[in-house]
Amino acid sequence: MSLIDLTANDAKPLRPSRKKPFFPVKEELNDYLIKHGRAINLPCGYNDLFRFNYAVPLRDKAGNDTYWETVSYDSREWDYLRESLVRIYAALKTEGDLSFTEQLDVARIDFCGFGNSQPFRIRIVNKFNDNYDHYYIKPIDASRVYGLELEHLLSPNRITFLANKDTLVEEHIPGIPGDVFIEQHMHKPDANPIRLAKEFVKFNERCFVRLLGDMRAYNFIVNITPDIEDVQYRIRAIDFDQQSYEGRRNLYLPQFFKENFPFVQTAQKYLNKSSIAQYQAEERTLIAFRIKSSRARIKELLDILRDDIIAPDHKVKQLSEELAEYFNQPTFLRCTTMGQLIESQLKQTLRKSQLLTSQGIY
Structure with missing residues (x-):
């Protein structure tokens, strides 16, 4: 997965489902x-x-x-x-x-x-x-x-x-809405585009690893924290309606939404492929640390989610096929619920982690 190859006319416009149904809490x-x-x-x-x-x-x-x-x-x-x-x-x-x-x-x-x-x-x-x-x-x-x-x-x-x-x-999750940040803060003289590009890559990876969709600019916020001689950025999701609902793989990658293209352009300008791969690996390692430290609770949640219905069958089928093709991993095709897909996605994206290899994803 790379941000480098994305251009303004790279893909069809992405639009999540207009009306997502509410699913009961079992x-x-x-x-x-x-x-x-x-x-x-x-x-x-x-x-x-x-x-x-x-x-x-x-x-x-x-x-x-x-x-x-x-x-x-x-x-x-x-x-x-x-x-x-x-x-x-x-x-x-x-x-x-x-x-x-x-x-x-x-x-x-x-x-x-x-x-x-x-x-x-x-x-x-x-x-x-x-x-x-x-x-x-x-x-x-x-x-x-x-x-x-x-x-x-x-x-x-x-x-x-x-x-x-x-x-x-x-x-309430405080911060600057992503669309407001693009319009009013992104191009200020004191902005640090390299650190911003790094954080967008990491945010992009976080969303994809746990299959959180529809992260258009107005569905996340940007926090700016003064640091030694500069600033640090943290991008945070604020809308979780589209947790593992859609069938298209690209809907789980913020880089493909046209609303986020200024972030993508910044990454293209200031990062090379090696740097992007490094930041993605850093984020996956941090996720692995979190799984290791909360293994029992995550297992408990995934055991419940594995058998729950939070998306229609045709969307589950579409996403399983797209992930199987993307990773060249046919095990995704055996998934029949979004919970099973999340579990398989975690195992697939974090499989190289030495923290989890010996004991499994949880």
């Missing part, structure tokens, strides 16, 4: 979530937030429309939701310690009808100093739960989320 997955502190009783759910009276478009600081609307409720409904949403924030941030909730309030509730999950964004404010934070409430979807958990276990990023019946609660 009993085994729910038991896993309970065991690992992910599933708790919540004071309100996703559907409760739809009892708003009206909505007004939300504009950004420059006065431009966003995809969000700020929603309003009658006073009785608002009082109930305020208390419930503050309690959810406490569960998310302080393990349910309510001693801090008196200084917290709900400043705003926004709704986004664009996209698959149609989330509500909750803004929590500290009444003492006006500092605010956000979290999201979405309809629960098994594939998204698997995506969040795999991100937590296999990526360099920890993820906090809670699940309950029909509701998924996710923490």
Whole structure:
């Protein structure tokens, strides 16, 4: 796999499925979530937030429309939701310690009808100093739960989320949206294109190894961290709806989306094939370290995922055929679920790791 050969007109435009169905959380997955502190009783759910009276478009600081609307409720409904949403924030941030909730309030509730999950964004404010934070409430979807958990276990990023019946609660992941980064930050004089190109290669590899799809620029963020005499970059996925759902292999490689082409151009300009191969190997090694350190939990999750249905049969068949052809590895053709494909993909991409060779992928 190389970024070097990709050109602007290299492939047909990639578009994930317009409407992905929601897959239920089966009993085994729910038991896993309970065991690992992910599933708790919540004071309100996703559907409760739809009892708003009206909505007004939300504009950004420059006065431009966003995809969000700020929603309003009658006073009785608002009082109930305020208390419930503050309690959810406490569960998310302080393990349910309510001693801090008196200084917290709900400043705003926004709704986004664009996209698959149609989330509500909750803004929590500290009444003492006006500092605010956000979290999201979405309809629960098994594939998204698997995506969040795999991100937590296999990526360099920890993820906090809670699940309950029909509701998924996710923490806000701070950073600069990828499309905004391209427009406003990528070409600044103090940007370091070499380090940015390196991080994009590593991010591209992370997505492919664990089969996370649809990483167009607005579905990931970029964090900039000052370092000795320069800066470091970290690209983080923020949307996990497309965890192992699509049938086309290229949908799991961010390099093939036209929205990400400025990152690809930067990699083409500043990296050679040897450097790309080095950074890919570095990322695979880090993933292997994470598997080794969380082997039991990853095995537990994959055992559940192996028999779960998170994509239609024809997509599983298409992806198994494309991966088998890409790796020249017919074992992919024996996979009948996306969970089996993820397991085979991990074994295939990490098979050279000395950390895992003696004991298997988990």
